[in-house]
Amino acid sequence: xxxxxxxxxxxxxxxxxxxxxxxxxxxxxxxxxxxxxxxxxxxxxxxxxxxxxxxxxxxxxxxxxxxxxxxxxxxxxxxxxxxxxxxxxxxxxxxxxxxxxxxxxxxxxxxxxxxxxxxxxxxxxxxxxxxxxxxxxxxxxxxxxxxxxxxxxxxxxxxxxxxxxxxxxxxxxxxxxxxxxxxxxxxxxxxxxxxxxxxxxxxxxxxxxxxxxxxxxxxxxxxxxxxxxxxxxxxxxxxxxxxxxxxxxxxxxxxxxxxxxxxxxxxxxxxxxxxxxxxxxxxxxxxxxxxxxxxxxxxxxxxxxxxxxxxxxxxxxxxxxxxxxxxxxxxxxxxxxxxxxxxxxxxxxxxxxxxxxxxxxxxxxxxxxxxxxxxxxxxxxxxxxxxxxxxxxxxxxxxxxxxxxxxxxxxxxxxxxxxxxxxxxxxxxxxxx
Numbered sequence: 269x270x271x272x273x274x275x276x277x278x279x280x281x282x283x284x285x286x287x288x289x290x291x292x293x294x295x296x297x298x299x300x301x302x303x304x305x306x307x308x309x310x311x312x313x314x315x316x317x318x319x320x321x322x323x324x325x326x327x328x329x330x331x332x333x334x335x336x337x338x339x340x341x342x343x344x345x346x347x348x349x350x351x352x353x354x355x356x357x358x359x360x361x362x363x364x365x366x367x368x369x370x371x372x373x374x375x376x377x378x379x380x381x382x383x384x385x386x387x388x389x390x391x392x393x394x395x396x397x398x399x400x401x402x403x404x405x406x407x408x409x410x411x412x413x414x415x416x417x418x419x420x421x422x423x424x425x426x427x428x429x430x431x432x433x434x435x436x437x438x439x440x441x442x443x444x445x446x447x448x449x450x451x452x453x454x455x456x457x458x459x460x461x462x463x464x465x466x467x468x469x470x471x472x473x474x475x476x477x478x479x480x481x482x483x484x485x486x487x488x489x490x491x492x493x494x495x496x497x498x499x500x501x502x503x504x505x506x507x508x509x510x511x512x513x514x515x516x517x518x519x520x521x522x523x524x525x526x527x528x529x530x531x532x533x534x535x536x537x538x539x540x541x542x543x544x545x546x547x548x549x550x551x552x553x554x555x556x557x558x559x560x561x562x563x564x565x566x567x568x569x570x571x572x573x574x575x576x577x578x579x580x581x582x583x584x585x586x587x588x589x590x591x592x593x594x595x596x597x598x599x600x601x602x603x604x605x606x607x608x609x610x611x612x613x614x615x616x617x618x619x620x621x622x623x624x625x626x627x628x629x630x631x632x633x634x635x636x637x638x639x640x641x642x643x644x645x646x647x648x649x650x651x652x653x654x655x656x657x658x659x660x661x662x663x664x665x666x667x668x669x670x671x672x673x674x675x676x677x678x679x680x681x682x683x684x685x686x687x688x689x690x691x692x693x694x695x696x697x698x699x700x701x
Contacts, residue, residue: 286339288393289354293336296358296386300329300365303383318372328365332358355394359387363406370414381411381430388434392441404438407431489530492523499523534655543585543667550622551576553586554593554612561597569606572597576614582622584667584687592660592671593624596683599656600628602649603681617686621669624685631681638676 304325335357366383373380384407391403408431415423496519502508503516551574558572565572593612600610611627633641640646642661647654661671668688675682 285351289351290336290339292358292386292390292393293332293339293354296362297329297332297336299383299386300325300332303380304329321369321372324365324368324372328361331361355390358390359403362387363403366410370410381407381414381427384410384434388438389441392438393445397442400438400442404435407434489527492527492530495523496520496527530655541588541666543588545583545585545667548582548584548586548589549578550580550582550614550624551578553590554614554624557590557593557597558612560594561601564598565601565610568601568604568608570601570604570608570610572601572610572612574612576612577616580614580616580622582687583689584622584669585663588663588666589624589685589687592663592685593626595656595660596626600626600630600681600683603630604628605630619689620686621689622687624687625674625682626684627675627680627682629679632676632678633673633681638673641673642671 304322307322307325335354339354362383366380369380369383384403387403388400388407391400395403408427411427411430411434412424415427499516499520503513503520508516554574554576558574562572597610597612604610608629611625613625613627615623615625617623637648642657643654644658645654647656657671664671664685664687669686671683671685673681674684
């Protein structure tokens with residue numbers, strides 16, 4: 269989990285830096301294009317420009333446009349080496365371009381110093397204080413170089429003001445970015461520590477769950493084993509009459525059956541078999557489940573009805589789902605009062621899959637009991653193992669679905685099974701009995 273987490277952070281960081289390069293490339297392209305447009309369309313106002321200057325600006329425009337296209341193409345060209353190249357590229361390109369244009373147009377009033385704006389900001393975003401100071405110093409020197417050829421005090425003052433702006437902006441951006449990165453690194457360390465803590469808690473929770481389960485198993489097994497042991501000891505005690513001895517043997521046999529049932533249920537809970545998905549007629553499965561439970565319902569004077577579209581089909585393991593349904597239906601029958609009613613309902617949720625419901629007119633289940641319904645070995649029935657609902661939920665979850673208590677109110681209790689629609693239909697198609 270930690271490796272995936274670190275990889276996700278690394279991918280996020282690379283994409284963030286890539287977007288940063290894209291923004292700087294677009295800004296630099298716009299800047300160069302603006303100067304090129306000024307030379308080509310406003311020569312009457314700024315004076316004629318050297319053809320060599322226009323050529324150099326055109327070449328720089330094409331180079332910067334190529335970088336922007338590569339960054340926008342979505343091609344997998346990213347690496348740490350690429351990051352270094354792209355960080356230095358606008359700085360070197362603009363510094364060289366601004367120097368050459370300043371030399372070519374020396375003595376004329378021009379605005380080529382603006383080309384150093386992007387290198388100053390790019391350097392402040394990317395490099396250490398020493399490199400940022402060197403870039404700002406070069407930009408300032410270039411400003412005064414241009415003012416030197418004009419030989420005017422006003423030009424020197426303008427160069428000084430521009431240099432001051434470069435210095436303030438560069439240092440301010442460097443400080444802000446440094447502060448943000450310190451916060452980012454702190455947040456990353458906190459997230460990594462949180463992730464490690466979560467993993468430790470998950471492991472501890474699993475160990476605690478195993479401990480609780482082991483304790484419950486020991487408790488459930490100890491009682492029937494103790495009864496078997498005491499019954500057999502009593503039966504073989506000298507002087508016991510046959511009636512008493514036969515009674516002790518019956519108790520031992522009953523507890524042995526209970527122990528066998530407990531063991532079988534626990535194995536079904538601990539090692540659920542893999543789901544075998546097939547196309548199944550839902551209504552037929554519900555009717556078959558109702559028929560199995562009909563005798564139990566008749567003994568409790570409870571009516572069972574099925575509400576399902578006879579043509580409704582679903583892709584799931586009919587054996588596992590029927591096992592879960594039967595457990596829910598038998599529980600509902602036991603909970604219902606005489607002349608009560610249990611409803612088995614199925615509905616199509618479209619792309620979400622199929623919803624099965626077992627509804628009875630008992631209830632409500634108390635909050636304390638409802639909170640523990642799906643816990644292993646929790647039961648309110650005399651002689652119950654407390655694994656029925658846990659096994660049923662495992663059977664449903666083995667197919668990507670879930671079992672929950674969806675309605676719990678006076679006169680109406682509903683357990684619902686959500687079976688998701690499969691991504692692809694299975695090749696084998698069978699129908700549940």
